[in-house]
Amino acid sequence: MLLHIARKEFHNNLLSARFLIGFLLCLVLIPFSVLIGIGDYRDQVGQYRIDQAAAEKTMKEVRTWSFLRPILVFPPEPLGIFGKGISGQVGNQVRVRLGEKPVLPEGKAAARDNPFLASFFSVDFVDIAAIVLSLLALLFSYDALSREKEDGTLRQQMANPLPRSTLLAGKLVGILMTLLPILVFCFLLGGLIVLFSGDLAFSAREWGRLALLGAVSLAYLVLFVLIGMFVSARTRSSVSSLVLCLFLWIFLVFVVPNMASYAAESFVPAKSRNNLVGVINDMDKGLRERQMAAEKGLPQADWNMNWWMNGGDDGGEESYGCSASFFEYKRLRAAIWVPMMIDNADQKWASQAAYLDSLGRQARAAVNLAMISPAGIYRAVAGALCGTDWAALVRRLDDVRRYRETFISYLRGKDIWSKFEWFTPTPPSKMITADAIIEKLSGGRFKTRATYDAWADKQADVKSRWDLLRVGKLEGGTPEEFPYLVANDMPGYVEKREGVGVSLEGGAAVRLGLLAVECLFLFALAYVAFIRYDVR
Amino acid sequence: MWKVIAKREILHNFYSLRFLLSLVIVIGVMAAGSLSFGRREAAALSNYREARALAVKGMQEDAQINTSQLAVARRFFDLRPRDNAFMDDAKEKYLPNAIVYSAWNVFGVRSRNDTLMVKYDELTWAFIAALLVSFVALLFTFDAVSGEKESKTLSLALANPVARAAILGGKYVSAVASVTAIMAVGAVVSLLLLIATGAIGISGGVAVEAAAFVGAAALLAAVMAAFGLLCSVMAKSSNVSLLLALCVWLLFAVVIPNSSGFVAKTVYPIEKAEAVQKRVDKAFDDLNKAAPPGSWMSQSNNPFLPQHELRANLQRKRMAAEKAIRDDYYRAMFRQFERTRSLTAISPAASFGYLAEAVVGGGYARLRKAWDDIHIYQGQLSQWFVALDAKDPKSPHWYNPSEDVSTTREKVSFDIVPQFAERPMTAGDRAKAALPYAALMAIMACLVYGGAYARFTRYDVR
Numbered sequence: 001m002l003l004h005i006a007r008k009e010f011h012n013n014l015l016s017a018r019f020l021i022g023f024l025l026c027l028v029l030i031p032f033s034v035l036i037g038i039g040d041y042r043d044q045v046g047q048y049r050i051d052q053a054a055a056e057k058t059m060k061e062v063r064t065w066s067f068l069r070p071i072l073v074f075p076p077e078p079l080g081i082f083g084k085g086i087s088g089q090v091g092n093q094v095r096v097r098l099g100e101k102p103v104l105p106e107g108k109a110a111a112r113d114n115p116f117l118a119s120f121f122s123v124d125f126v127d128i129a130a131i132v133l134s135l136l137a138l139l140f141s142y143d144a145l146s147r148e149k150e151d152g153t154l155r156q157q158m159a160n161p162l163p164r165s166t167l168l169a170g171k172l173v174g175i176l177m178t179l180l181p182i183l184v185f186c187f188l189l190g191g192l193i194v195l196f197s198g199d200l201a202f203s204a205r206e207w208g209r210l211a212l213l214g215a216v217s218l219a220y221l222v223l224f225v226l227i228g229m230f231v232s233a234r235t236r237s238s239v240s241s242l243v244l245c246l247f248l249w250i251f252l253v254f255v256v257p258n259m260a261s262y263a264a265e266s267f268v269p270a271k272s273r274n275n276l277v278g279v280i281n282d283m284d285k286g287l288r289e290r291q292m293a294a295e296k297g298l299p300q301a302d303w304n305m306n307w308w309m310n311g312g313d314d315g316g317e318e319s320y321g322c323s324a325s326f327f328e329y330k331r332l333r334a335a336i337w338v339p340m341m342i343d344n345a346d347q348k349w350a351s352q353a354a355y356l357d358s359l360g361r362q363a364r365a366a367v368n369l370a371m372i373s374p375a376g377i378y379r380a381v382a383g384a385l386c387g388t389d390w391a392a393l394v395r396r397l398d399d400v401r402r403y404r405e406t407f408i409s410y411l412r413g414k415d416i417w418s419k420f421e422w423f424t425p426t427p428p429s430k431m432i433t434a435d436a437i438i439e440k441l442s443g444g445r446f447k448t449r450a451t452y453d454a455w456a457d458k459q460a461d462v463k464s465r466w467d468l469l470r471v472g473k474l475e476g477g478t479p480e481e482f483p484y485l486v487a488n489d490m491p492g493y494v495e496k497r498e499g500v501g502v503s504l505e506g507g508a509a510v511r512l513g514l515l516a517v518e519c520l521f522l523f524a525l526a527y528v529a530f531i532r533y534d535v536r
Numbered sequence: 537m538w539k540v541i542a543k544r545e546i547l548h549n550f551y552s553l554r555f556l557l558s559l560v561i562v563i564g565v566m567a568a569g570s571l572s573f574g575r576r577e578a579a580a581l582s583n584y585r586e587a588r589a590l591a592v593k594g595m596q597e598d599a600q601i602n603t604s605q606l607a608v609a610r611r612f613f614d615l616r617p618r619d620n621a622f623m624d625d626a627k628e629k630y631l632p633n634a635i636v637y638s639a640w641n642v643f644g645v646r647s648r649n650d651t652l653m654v655k656y657d658e659l660t661w662a663f664i665a666a667l668l669v670s671f672v673a674l675l676f677t678f679d680a681v682s683g684e685k686e687s688k689t690l691s692l693a694l695a696n697p698v699a700r701a702a703i704l705g706g707k708y709v710s711a712v713a714s715v716t717a718i719m720a721v722g723a724v725v726s727l728l729l730l731i732a733t734g735a736i737g738i739s740g741g742v743a744v745e746a747a748a749f750v751g752a753a754a755l756l757a758a759v760m761a762a763f764g765l766l767c768s769v770m771a772k773s774s775n776v777s778l779l780l781a782l783c784v785w786l787l788f789a790v791v792i793p794n795s796s797g798f799v800a801k802t803v804y805p806i807e808k809a810e811a812v813q814k815r816v817d818k819a820f821d822d823l824n825k826a827a828p829p830g831s832w833m834s835q836s837n838n839p840f841l842p843q844h845e846l847r848a849n850l851q852r853k854r855m856a857a858e859k860a861i862r863d864d865y866y867r868a869m870f871r872q873f874e875r876t877r878s879l880t881a882i883s884p885a886a887s888f889g890y891l892a893e894a895v896v897g898g899g900y901a902r903l904r905k906a907w908d909d910i911h912i913y914q915g916q917l918s919q920w921f922v923a924l925d926a927k928d929p930k931s932p933h934w935y936n937p938s939e940d941v942s943t944t945r946e947k948v949s950f951d952i953v954p955q956f957a958e959r960p961m962t963a964g965d966r967a968k969a970a971l972p973y974a975a976l977m978a979i980m981a982c983l984v985y986g987g988a989y990a991r992f993t994r995y996d997v998r
Contacts, residue, residue, distance in 0.1 A: 021779045029791070036798045043801070050810055086654055104650055113809045114869040115647055116900065119627035120796035120876070121655055131790060135782065240553050242778070246675065247557045254667055255565055261656035266572035269579050273650055274586035363652035383654070390652035 001162065002170045009174025013140060022136045022182055030186045033128045034193045037081035038200065040110060044076035044092070047111035051093055062485050063425050065416045066334070067316040070096045070407060072400060072493050074105070077387045078206050082190065082213065083126035083379075084110075085388025086363075089118075094397075096404045097314045099284075099341045102397060103352045125190055126382040129217055130375045134224040134253055136182060140175045141228025142245040143238040145533065150238055168229070168530050172523075175225050183221060187214045205497065209385045216385070219515045220378045226522035227374075233529035252373040260369035260376060268365040271358040279351045287344040294336045301326035303434035303449055307441075307477045315341055317423040321477035324431035331420055338417040342408060356397075363390040374518065377511045395496075403493045410491050425482040430475065443471035537698055541706025542713070549676060549714040558672040558715075562664060562722040569659030570726040573622045574735030580617035587614040587634075587648075596950045603948040604940030607639035607921045612646065613910060613956055615903065620742065622730060623749050624662035624892040626899025630655065635910050639917040640937035641859055642910055644866065645903070661723060662892040665753040666885045669719055670789050673757040676711040677764025678781035679774035680704075681992060686774055690997045704992050708761060708985060715757040720750050748895045752888060752970075755977045759884040760788075762984035769991040792883035800876040806868045812861060819857040823850060839942050840932050848936035855937045873900065884980060887973045894969035897961035901969045906958050913956040920954050 013019055055071035062068050073093040080087045091105035112118060123131075148154035157167065191210060194200050202210075228245055235241040307321025315338060319330060367389075370376025383389030416422055420431075432440075435448040445468065446452040456465040475481070549555050591612055598606040612634040621628070632645035657663040681704075684690035693703060723746055730736045767780040824831075831846040881887040893899040925931050925944040934942035961969075 017776050018779055021783065025783060025786070029786075032791070032795075036795070039798065039801070050808075086652060089651065089655065108809070114800070114806060114872055115632050115645060116869055116873040117797055117800050117876075118647065119630040119900070120800065121627075121657075121794050122797045123790065123794040127794075131786070139779075243554045243557060243675070246671075247554075247561060250668070250671055251561060255561070258656045258663065259565070259568060259659060261653050262569065262572060262659045264653065266576045266579075270650070272583055272586055273648065274583060274590055278586075278590060359650060359652045366653050366656075379654075393652065 002166050002173065005167060005170025006173035006177060009144075009171055010177040013175065013178040018136075018139050019178060022132075022139070023185070025132055025136075026182055026186050026189070029128045029132060030125065030189050031193060033123060033125045034081065034190045036122065037084065037124050038193070038197055040084070040088070041076055041078065041081045041200070043111040044080075047108060048073060048075050048092065051107060055093065060484060063479055063482050064316075064318040064421065064423050065411070065414075065419075065485065065487075066338075066422045067312055067318060068485060068487060068490070069098075069314065069316070070403075070490070070493060072096065072403070073107075074396070074495070077392075078200065078202060079209060079386035080388050081194065081200075082124060082210065083382045083386035083388055084122075084124045085383040085386060086390055086393065087388040088112075088122075090393060094400050096400070096407055098338065098345065098408065099287075099314045100345050101349050101352065101404060102400050103356055104397070105393075126213075126379060126386070129186060130220070130378050131253055133179075133183065133186075133217060133221050134375065135249055136179060137175075137221050137224035138228045138245040138249050140178060141225045142232055142241045144171045144175065144229050145232040145530065146235055146238040146241045149236075149533075164530055165527060168527055172222075172225060172229065175229075176222065179221055179225070180218075183214070183217055187217070213382055213385050216378065216381050216512065216515070219512070219519060220374055223374045223515060223519050223522065226519060226526055230522055230526040230529055233526055233533050253375045256373035257370045257376050257379065260372070261366040263369055264362050264366035268362045269358075270362050271355045273355070276351055276355045280348055283344060283348050287340060291337050291340055294340070295333055298329055298332050299325075301329040301434075303437070304329075305434070305437075307437075307474055308479065310479075318479065319424045320426065320479060320481075321437065321474045322424070322431075323434035323437055324428075325433070327420060327424060327426070327428075327431050330423055331418065334422050335418040338422075356394075360390065360394055371511065371514065374515065377515050377518075381511050381515070399496055400493070403491075406491050410489075421485075425485070426476045437474060438469075440472045440474050441469040445471070538702035538706040538709070541698075541703055542710045545707050545710030546713060549710060554672070554675050555714060555718070558668065558675075558718050559721065562668055562672075562718050563725050565659055565664050565668070566661065566722040566726040567729055569661075569664075570622060570729040570735070571733065572659070573730060574733045577617060577619070577621065577735060580621075584614055584616055587612070595953065599948050599950045599953060601947070602940055602945040603921065603924055604943040604945060606948060606953065607918070607943070608936070608938055608940055610636055610638050610643065612636055612648075613906070613958075614648075615906060616958065618896065618898050618902075619736060620745055620896050621658075621898070622660055622726070622735070623745065624660050624889075624896045624898065625658045626662075626893040626896065626902075628899055628903075629658075631900060631903055635907060637910055637914050638937070639914065639921050640935075641855055642907075642914050644862065645907070661726065661749060661753075662889060662896075664722065665719060665749075665756060665892070666793075666888055667789060669715055669753050669757050670760045670885050670888075671785055672718065673711060673715045673760035674764040674767070674781040674785050676714060677707065677761045678767050678777045680707045680711070680765055681768040681995060682771050682777045683768070683774040685772070685995075685997055694997055700993055701989065704765065704989055708765060711761040711764070712754065712757050715761065716750065716754040719753040719757070723750055745896060749892060752891045752895055752974070755891070755974060755981070756884055756888040758981040759977050759984065760785075762981050762988060763788075763884075765988040766984055766991070769988050769995050772996075788883040789885040792880055793886040793889065796876050796880050796886075799879055800872050803879065804872045804875045806872050807865065809865075812865050815861050816858050819861065820854055823853050823857060839930070839945070844932065844936070844942040845934045847939070848934035848942050851936045851938050870904065881973060881976055884977055887977050887980075891970050891973040891977070894966050894973070897966050901965075902961055905961060905965065909959060910956060913954070917954055924948065 051073045055073050059068065059071060071093060072095075076092070077087060088110035091107035091109055092111075093107040094102045094105050096102070109118070145154065148157075158164075187210070191207075194202055227248065231244050231248065232238075232241050235244060301323060302325045303323045304326055305322065306319050306326075309317070309319045311317050315334075317330075317334075319327070322330070367376070367380045370380065380389070384391065411417065420426065420428055438446050438449050438452045442452065446455070459465050591614065594609065595606065595611065598609050613636075614634045615628070618628075629649060630647075632647045634646045634648055636643040636646055657667075679686075681690065684693070690703075694700070727736075727742070727746060731738055736742060763784050764781055767777045767784060768774075770780060771777040827850045828846055830843050831850045877886075877890055881890060894901060921943075922935070924946075925933055925935075928944035928946055930946075931944040932942050936942055
């Protein structure tokens, strides 16, 4: 009997204008969203290649260990084509520093060159599915009961020995039979576009997750069909049922998610970024003061002169052509300074972690509040499946910070900041005294620094003092004389990629369960409403 | 005659379920937005003050080092949160919110917002109007003709000596009036709540802005209602016209506004930032090679060392070369943004967004004005510095935009340093920005209504 009703419902729907228009809507919107997603993904891959090449070049072209800092460029998530989540708003790389733990990624977001374009919004496959599937579900179910009542056919059916539960279930199955082809069509179309795009290599993980997304979409669809049937069973005329359903749709799909984020931002405020900047600046200032104080205790060198020197941020330094005692001075200094810097990073982390936590709390609150609406649940689960939600970013940052510790242990294992290689490739055997440097530079004219200084003090023209030091050549005085550093044993960063199901642990699983529970609850509600429904 | 019809239609609308539901949802969302507004505005203001305090502190510290340091250091000018952001936030959260400048140059813009939340629309009047007003306007009109035909009242009405123009016009006017009334009631409730919670004060400016905003919403309602009538006369049954109306709404309120990024990228592409950087690097390289030897030598604190002049010349040339390239790139970005807007203005909802932004004097238009103004200020600041430097006998007057070595090393009292004050957009500025979009929407409403009327004259009412 149930199948009978379902088949009749299915045939009825199949011939209707809404089926045709629904199909056409999907036929237009789904390729539109997937193609935009693919375009964005390709841009991001292009950006990734550019940034990765630049990072490799930067990391390769160093001559001292103090300049060696891994730059981690993250490849874009392929499933971002379907659900971009927050991937369009965060940068794509992290430079591992000793003086600072990474808080948020740097670099371009979504390969965007024009920062003004960040104010343009965009929709992806998941958004379109959330909008269109719910609309179609409501359009097919809003008059499931009220229309038949108006036509008088409901009364005739009920005159037969037909339980109301069977009728309701039959209608549900019938509507789902109509909508299922549309849903499958949407996912097939999306999948086919990806398949025929050539350069997109989806692995089993991506296909598996896409299939899971399809299953979640089905639950979402069922939920909206049930909402429609419930409304239908509670209203007398199909017109009011329609109006109610449309308002419910716009409220649940468009208003609630924005409202949730708005409320989260208003009532779960993030910690002040300016405040954090102020605290970090003060701590960095404190570090510099401590470093200066520590430097005072070091034995002075015979000549504080760098023939060639390059300083970078985060303690990067390369020096050439210093006197042996100045090299020694720098070595002793780095051995004190670098641990202080790493220690300072650990101390700064407390404030940074609190800031990052407050951002995470806010994002979590927005997601949780949006769960009032099935669309909120659907988007949250989809974001987790596509690996583009905030939780995925937080996990990645945790990994990056762990990698930073590994990198520091690697450096510490070599005890490298107590060695000359930290800031110069000059071997200790080639380090000479200040007097010897003067003799070489002046081509033998001055034998000691004292005689040179005595002469230089008498010269009015500053330039000529230096010109005389360009007569001879100092061996090891320029970077070009040394090869690049070889650090083949440096631990690499391995991007942890989860399998098909791992991200469903925790929050996402709860949300899926919620979706199922809501379905059951709504079916019960619709059933109760229909039992009390006046079919006349 | 059309007045009788309009009056009847308005009454009909007034008692209908859709009117009640629209009113409830509009007032509900507006109230929710207004109640949170005070809190978030306070947070935004405190953030702004902190940023401003940091900037002022930096300036004061530099003034105590020396005037040249004050001139060469890069500073951020943060845009103050707008008091009328409850009407329209104009997506300012996602736009750059600071301009970077020194006395020698305006370098660019910076975005300083960290968030882990998915992009979303704030619960402002503009969001409610773009989403709900457009939707409700369609909902009030989609069955105006096809629905009456189904219930056979249309043939009855036309049996009387009533012009078709009067029927359609009456329905049109009543729908627009009903939707505008909903928005106006919502706006009044929202204003009352905002005043009651102390989020805003009572002022004439807000009243004028609010009135202009409701006017803009009425324009949106007029366009969408015209589309609704068109959907209605295109179909024989109200079911089909509903589907058509929903498709129109999805296209205008969802698809087109959300494809701006795609349009910008594909229709108006710009050069990659990396390519621009390469050109800058090349210009630097060329200048370095062409510079006289000794230009980079800086081994002395003696301001009159001749090498300082060479280096100052080189740094000025480098800055000018970089500025030419980067300003060009900024112009390309502005162009890309503006053209994309012009193209997406084909959607009334998007057009309304740009119109609302002009009404409240915020968003991109405001940023653009601040950008132009800060260029003027930068010119004044550099003139001020040059005048001060000219008075210092201990300065060689070799202007170097990156170092404080060869210009005045005197300290300066922070009080006499010219400060930049943002000039809010005047009524004239706003009207100028609003006019194209308002005109476009008015023309669109006329054309679509004309189309609906033409179709209606040939509509089989039986």
